[in-house]
Amino acid sequence: MDFDAIVIGSGMSGGMAAKELTERGLKVLVLERGRNIERGKKEDQTDWMQPWDLPNGGNVPEDELAADYPVQGQCYALSSATKHLFVKDSEHPYKTPEGKPFSWIRGYHLGGRSIMWGRQTYRLSQMDFEANARDGIGSDWPIRYDDIAPWYSHVENFIGVSGSREGLPQLPDGDFLPPFALNDGELAFKAAVESRFPGRKVIPGRAANLSEARPHHQELGRAPCKVRSLCERGCMFGAYHSSLNSSLPAAERTGNLTVITDAIVHSIVYDPASGKATGVQVVDAKTKAGSTYKAKVIFCCASTIGTAQILLNSASEAMPRGLANGSDMVGRNLMDHLYQMLTVATFDNLPDTYYFGRRPTGFYIPRYRNLNGNDEPFLRGYGFQGGFSRKGGASAALAQAGIGEELKARARELGPWTLFLAGFGEVLPNPENRVTLDKSETDQWGIPLVNISCAFGENERKMTETVQADGRAMAEAAGGTVTASISGGSPPGLGIHEMGTACMGKDPGKSVLNKWNQTHEVPNLFITDGAAMASSGCQNPSLTYMALSARAADTAASMLSEGVL
Amino acid sequence: MLLAGAGAALSACDAIGLADEDSPFRYSAEDMALITALADRIVPKGDSVGALDAGVPAAFEGLMANWASEETRAQMAGVLAALGALGGGFAALPAGEQSRLLADYDAAALAPAPQGEEELFSPPSAKDADYQRFKQIIVLLFYVSEPALTHELAYTHMPGRWDPSIPVTPETRPEGGAGSF
Numbered sequence A: 001m002d003f004d005a006i007v008i009g010s011g012m013s014g015g016m017a018a019k020e021l022t023e024r025g026l027k028v029l030v031l032e033r034g035r036n037i038e039r040g041k042k043e044d045q046t047d048w049m050q051p052w053d054l055p056n057g058g059n060v061p062e063d064e065l066a067a068d069y070p071v072q073g074q075c076y077a078l079s080s081a082t083k084h085l086f087v088k089d090s091e092h093p094y095k096t097p098e099g100k101p102f103s104w105i106r107g108y109h110l111g112g113r114s115i116m117w118g119r120q121t122y123r124l125s126q127m128d129f130e131a132n133a134r135d136g137i138g139s140d141w142p143i144r145y146d147d148i149a150p151w152y153s154h155v156e157n158f159i160g161v162s163g164s165r166e167g168l169p170q171l172p173d174g175d176f177l178p179p180f181a182l183n184d185g186e187l188a189f190k191a192a193v194e195s196r197f198p199g200r201k202v203i204p205g206r207a208a209n210l211s212e213a214r215p216h217h218q219e220l221g222r223a224p225c226k227v228r229s230l231c232e233r234g235c236m237f238g239a240y241h242s243s244l245n246s247s248l249p250a251a252e253r254t255g256n257l258t259v260i261t262d263a264i265v266h267s268i269v270y271d272p273a274s275g276k277a278t279g280v281q282v283v284d285a286k287t288k289a290g291s292t293y294k295a296k297v298i299f300c301c302a303s304t305i306g307t308a309q310i311l312l313n314s315a316s317e318a319m320p321r322g323l324a325n326g327s328d329m330v331g332r333n334l335m336d337h338l339y340q341m342l343t344v345a346t347f348d349n350l351p352d353t354y355y356f357g358r359r360p361t362g363f364y365i366p367r368y369r370n371l372n373g374n375d376e377p378f379l380r381g382y383g384f385q386g387g388f389s390r391k392g393g394a395s396a397a398l399a400q401a402g403i404g405e406e407l408k409a410r411a412r413e414l415g416p417w418t419l420f421l422a423g424f425g426e427v428l429p430n431p432e433n434r435v436t437l438d439k440s441e442t443d444q445w446g447i448p449l450v451n452i453s454c455a456f457g458e459n460e461r462k463m464t465e466t467v468q469a470d471g472r473a474m475a476e477a478a479g480g481t482v483t484a485s486i487s488g489g490s491p492p493g494l495g496i497h498e499m500g501t502a503c504m505g506k507d508p509g510k511s512v513l514n515k516w517n518q519t520h521e522v523p524n525l526f527i528t529d530g531a532a533m534a535s536s537g538c539q540n541p542s543l544t545y546m547a548l549s550a551r552a553a554d555t556a557a558s559m560l561s562e563g564v565l
Numbered sequence B: 001m002l003l004a005g006a007g008a009a010l011s012a013c014d015a016i017g018l019a020d021e022d023s024p025f026r027y028s029a030e031d032m033a034l035i036t037a038l039a040d041r042i043v044p045k046g047d048s049v050g051a052l053d054a055g056v057p058a059a060f061e062g063l064m065a066n067w068a069s070e071e072t073r074a075q076m077a078g079v080l081a082a083l084g085a086l087g088g089g090f091a092a093l094p095a096g097e098q099s100r101l102l103a104d105y106d107a108a109a110l111a112p113a114p115q116g117e118e119e120l121f122s123p124p125s126a127k128d129a130d131y132q133r134f135k136q137i138i139v140l141l142f143y144v145s146e147p148a149l150t151h152e153l154a155y156t157h158m159p160g161r162w163d164p165s166i167p168v169t170p171e172t173r174p175e176g177g178a179g180s181f
Helices: A012-023 A062-068 A126-135 A144-161 A184-196 A243-252 A302-312 A393-397 A405-412 A458-477 A543-562 B001-016 B028-040 B054-064 B070-084 B096-110 B130-145 B146-152
Strands: A001-009 A028-031 A257-260 A262-272 A276-284 A290-300 A338-347 A353-356 A363-365 A382-390 A416-426 A434-442 A448-453 A478-488 A525-527 B163-167
Touching: A001 A012, A001 A276, A012 A028, A012 A243, A012 A290, A012 A543, A028 A290, A028 A393, A028 A458, A028 B163, A144 A243, A144 A543, A144 B146, A184 A363, A184 A382, A184 A416, A184 A458, A243 A257, A262 A290, A262 A302, A276 B001, A290 A302, A290 A382, A290 A543, A302 A363, A302 A434, A338 A382, A382 A458, A393 B130, A405 B146, A416 A458, A458 A478, A525 A543, B028 B096, B028 B130, B054 B070, B054 B130, B070 B130, B096 B130, B130 B146
Parallel strands: A001 A028, A001 A290, A028 A257, A290 A525
Antiparallel strands: A262 A276, A276 A290, A338 A416, A338 A478, A353 B163, A363 A382, A382 A416, A434 A448
16 A cells, blocks of 8 residues: 555654644554554553552562663663663664763654653754854754744644743743642742842743643543653553654544554665655564555654664665765764753752642753853853752651661651752764664664764863853752762763754755755655754754654645645 | 551552562571561551551562562672671560661661762662662662551642642651652
8 A cells, every 4th residue: 555655653753743744634654663552551551550559669670670771771761660661772782882872762662752751842942043053063954943933833732831931032932831830949949040140040841741631632532631740651641742642643533544563664765766765665573574665755753863774774776875865964963962960959948838749840941051152161051950849758768877766757757848950951963973884783673783973072071060060059049058969971862862863954965854854865755853953952852853843744745735746 | 457457568569579479589487587577677567557567578578589680689688697697586586676786787887988979869878788778678668658658658649730839737748659779
């Protein structure tokens, strides 16, 4: 069966592309390399588990963790309740050079990492889209903020984003649902930071959780957030956006969607006579049998590294360096965000109040460095995610020596307000940070392994120092005592914001995609996942991937109807 | 009381994961008596619930069978041997004597011993890291259990609303949940 469009990947980008294409009447095939999972199915989503239901108290058996999850185990979200949503590193190997680790966190199942994502949802700004041109670094984005703004609104409205309108040019407002309000610790922190550091703002974290469900959310079976903060296990209420909760059901109801799971895309077929892609070659994950699917348009949304792998593995006589890789930019400019820059502080000067519920977000401090030019020892900037909480329980019981009633009494006590502050910094595009195919080793499906060579540079090192100094300064200005300041030096990848391996650009000689996310060389091939990013900003990027996907799908549908493709 | 306690114990450790009857790893009756005494001293029932109500000894055995590596089992065996020797045979001592001996041991073993950069979410490094880990497992098994989360701490699986500010009263308890061993 031939399709109008094939979407490779069912995650954040693929789900949105499928929704938008099917809603425009296209017959769409979604190919997902992982297994099928279902919303609300007990084995697939474990949000029903009470803490005491968690196998091994939530901990993955030690031998299994070491053997199967040495990389995935670095992710905060991996537990005995979620391990089935992460790949086994032992089954899905990749290579890195000696001394240059890269943590590639993955989930191979329907919906991909949209099931376990952190749901922080922020727009890039005009400043971000101008950054590469201004700094003479990387590929100049072929779009500016105004080009994508309507698509940000479109996606926000569909997925549902809680947040507050702040009027900040570096973090444009969107079409928000009511925010999850700051607690008393955070309000005091906000007052201190905003008065002591003009230009800095402490705002409710913007999250793709339904603080209220509007009619179009309810039509898809989505209900308001129950404030459980169990999101990485899935949500039986569909209260956060994921492909499983929103985009794929929306695509399905059009009657135009076909999904095939366990379908690993080996390569994209290119016809030099027409200059177009004609289909994709697929290996069945279970049987390893090969098959080919054809379509008029192909959307590659296999995730940043997966997309690069497919393009490079689609080399042909006509395109020996890889599909759509005349620029040699496929696989290059791999970026992530600076991550694990943590400040923890306790406070004894805050109101003796508490809160109820486990809000699915915290606060956010939007970027405030280099807003009006470059006046720092580094380029670009960073933001902070954080929150205030009051601990107790086991952590208080174990904080010092003591047994018996003394230990229990300590655990029952509400602890001091504690600040957790985590910086997220922009990483510059660097063509030497790249994904290539290994020449000697293939995976069990006959596809060359990827080699990931990526390291942060001097700009990132300088930025990290300032992030940590700022974190401490803000905590102390608010009256806190810093108990930990950890610049963990986490490897690239662990921010789980990898992007950039098929960048958009104006110059076909220096980029892979044009302003419509269309490859410069193969007009019916679109790439709308993180690979498309020309720069990383410091904002969590999923919203931008989805907006680009929706925008490109609209363009592709128009081009098809006009006979351009 | 005994029946209620046994019922709670079954529900708690069944969820954590009991050691199967034919599991290659099971503790001897003597070891279980020691683990039971230690868990009861560390988290006694008092006027509420304690480790035995939560089924912690059986859950500890299940954890060693289903979660622990050989290295961790050996580490715990060393801790149990040391604790079992206290007072010439810890398990057979009166409860008061057990508490006194264990409190002294606990204070000495958990004396701070900074070892460079600390783990962010772990207790501070202590002189006896093996004992510290044993105690951590016992305590976490208790505080992840239903009896602890419904009697000693607070846990609402489905809060349904976010209230950013509520007054603290004498009845207020910190929110509990799962933790890492």
